[in-house]
Amino acid sequence: MSYKIAFGNISFKNNVQIQKPEKKDNPSPVVKNAQPLAKPPVSTLLAYVTYRADSKNAGEVGVKFFNTLSVEQMKKQYGELAQKTAAELAQRAGKPNQVLNWIEVLPQTQVKRLDEIYALADSLKQNGSKKLGIIGIGGSKHTIENLLSLTGNADKAVFLSAVDPDSIDDFVKKLGDPQKAAVLVASKSGTTLEPSVDFEAVRKALKDDFKNYVCITDKDESKSKLRQLANKNGYKCGIIHDECGGRFGAFDDHTLTALAYCGMSKDDMKKMLEASLKAQKQFLSGDITTNKALQRAVFNAHSVLNGKQNQYDYYFSGRFEGTALWNTQMKKESHKSLYKVSGDLTGPAFLHNSTEADLDEGNDSSFFTFNTIKNAGGEKYKAYNALINGSLKAYSERHPVALVELKDLSPSSIGEFVELKHFEAMYTGMMLRALKSKDAQTEFKHPDVLPEVVQPHVGIYKKEVEKILKSTP
CATH class of the missing domain: 3.40.50 (Rossmann fold)
Known part of the structure; x- marks a missing residue:
């Protein structure tokens, strides 16, 4: 348009x-x-x-x-x-390749999937876990932090995005008893460096027989190394939906599963998603x-x-x-x-x-x-x-x-x-x-x-990091 x-x-x-x-009798001096x-x-x-x-x-x-x-x-x-401007956004919403499926499509989908999401969250509690470990970076992390904080549940989760050994060790310690740990890892492709490094390190720390992971990633195994790993090892999985974008994925599976685990009721989650849909209609006016x-x-x-x-x-x-x-x-x-x-x-x-x-x-x-x-x-x-x-x-x-x-x-x-x-x-x-x-x-x-x-410039630093990793013995 x-x-x-x-x-x-x-x-x-x-x-x-x-x-x-504008001509004014008493313009602002500042x-x-x-x-x-x-x-x-x-x-x-x-x-x-x-x-x-x-x-x-x-x-x-x-x-x-x-x-x-x-x-x-x-x-x-x-x-x-x-x-x-509003008309431009409205006519693009829901169309392929616009990265705008967070408008209407995602919240509508999630309202219908609440039972599935709560079953996934409940599965993480079967070993008696009390605190959720979350591995992710960028929108996969900040969307969860935002909603856990607003709902008063920030103390029920611990996050890992740093790749230094001290941060990884601290994360594992905060999980508590390894037999009662619960870990959610979020990555659309499963190839993002930081969560990939962190997940590998945490898996080593918790040993091979630990299985209480939920991997939130692309639904298509051919597009996600994380889903390939999960399927191979019997880890549970959720979905990061297509064309939602990390920072706009506030109501995708990684966030909703974390909210469900940390205490948000199913009725309250439904109210939040319905309010989202109502607000979206108002904001497209x-x-x-x-x-x-x-x-x-x-x-x-x-x-x-x-x-x-x-x-x-x-x-x-x-x-x-x-x-x-x-x-x-x-x-x-x-x-x-x-x-x-x-x-x-x-x-x-x-x-x-x-x-x-x-x-x-x-x-x-x-x-x-x-x-x-x-x-x-x-x-x-x-x-x-x-x-x-x-x-x-x-x-x-x-x-x-x-x-x-x-x-x-x-x-x-x-x-x-x-x-x-x-x-x-x-x-x-x-x-x-x-x-x-x-x-x-x-x-x-x-x-x-x-x-x-979109965020094309993020790839610039990633390429340089990959070059160094490949050249380092």
């Missing part, structure tokens, strides 16, 4: 679109060309955080914006592009006034086009520890060098290691997203809410800030939150490439496969 980009008050200079300054913050109607921090609720936020996750465009301004300046993923993408793209090259996601809860790892990969692999992903940090620790630089008067190139969890307030949440709202006030007086707030940590909220991150990543990359393209004033056409779902 090709289309012209001509809308709002975007001009073009040296193939990059620059936001034309963030140029962005909407100045409205003064809160009452002098309370809580009123400050709830004041700019100009996004129509029906659902489990709310989005608000500060010191940037309002949603109405987003619609005026980027609405046409947003609509076309071309209406930017209701599509929160499009709003988040416009916030990101508009910030970058106005000179904000350093992007940060900050998380106000330990439950987001895994999210920070997963979302960093999501942005870096999806957006390449479109802007600088400066870091995803879990708070309030970042307030003591980053704020000095963030709020320095010379810092005019950053934009932020605060990720939080809604609560009932009161004495119990007094410090938590003060940290969120005080930080929001301080940061948004200097920088563009978006606030993403989960209604709670229910399966439905988690399902929608995951999809918000998925679709935000897709739309941000698609919009920025369109806006920065030399063809932006004529006919812009996305490539055959969207760059947001």
Whole structure:
């Protein structure tokens, strides 16, 4: 699909679109060309955080914006592009060779396979195991970390992705009694260096008679050395589905099996998958006034086009520890060098290691997203809410800030939150490439496969490592 980009008050200079300054009586002294913050109607921090609720936020996750465009301004300046971008993604979803089967196809498939997934997880417990060892790297690891963390089950698993002997030894020790160990290894092809080395080392440590492994890999034995190994040795197997992509495979077998093992009920998993499907339908809409993923993408793209090259996601809860790892990969692999992903940090620790630089008067190139969890307030949440709202006030007086707030940590909220991150990543990359393209004033056409779902440059380091391994006696 090709289309012209001509809308709002975007001009073009040296193939990059620059936001034309709007005439204002009182322009912001800090963030140029962005909407100045409205003064809160009452002098309370809580009123400050709830004041700019100009996004129509029906659902489990709310989005608000500060010191940037309002949603109405987003619609005026980027609405046409947003609509076309959503349509582009929708018409590709479900088609062969698009790496987009995580849209509708995967969650629909998994809802039907819940009994199979729980049987696989239960099989790992038959020897009395209490902690799950997980071998994987990249999306095969971070998707699990994200959902175990959000569901409060992070302490029920131990991960291995490093290949140094000390890390491998520590992993085996954390498994506990070798007779009661349980290990899940995830690799689509079974040839990725790190999990291959780790699995071989763990198998040697646990001895040949240990069989309590689950190998999550390609369903086709001819395409997976891991499945060949599993079939030869009688290990149980699950599936990494085709055309889902590691970081977008949040609801593939490796993650769902880990969640099932670590305590998520089948009913809750079904609710999470159903919420995912519901959110996907909402996020495929071309209406930017209701599509929160499009709003988040416009916030990101508009910030970058106005000179904000350093992007940060900050998380106000330990439950987001895994999210920070997963979302960093999501942005870096999806957006390449479109802007600088400066870091995803879990708070309030970042307030003591980053704020000095963030709020320095010379810092005019950053934009932020605060990720939080809604609560009932009161004495119990007094410090938590003060940290969120005080930080929001301080940061948004200097920088563009978006606030993403989960209604709670229910399966439905988690399902929608995951999809918000998925679709935000897709739309941000698609919009920025369109806006920065030399063809932006004529006919812009996305490539055959969207760059947001592939990572060709990862192979560069792999080739060099393979050369060294082959040349080393």
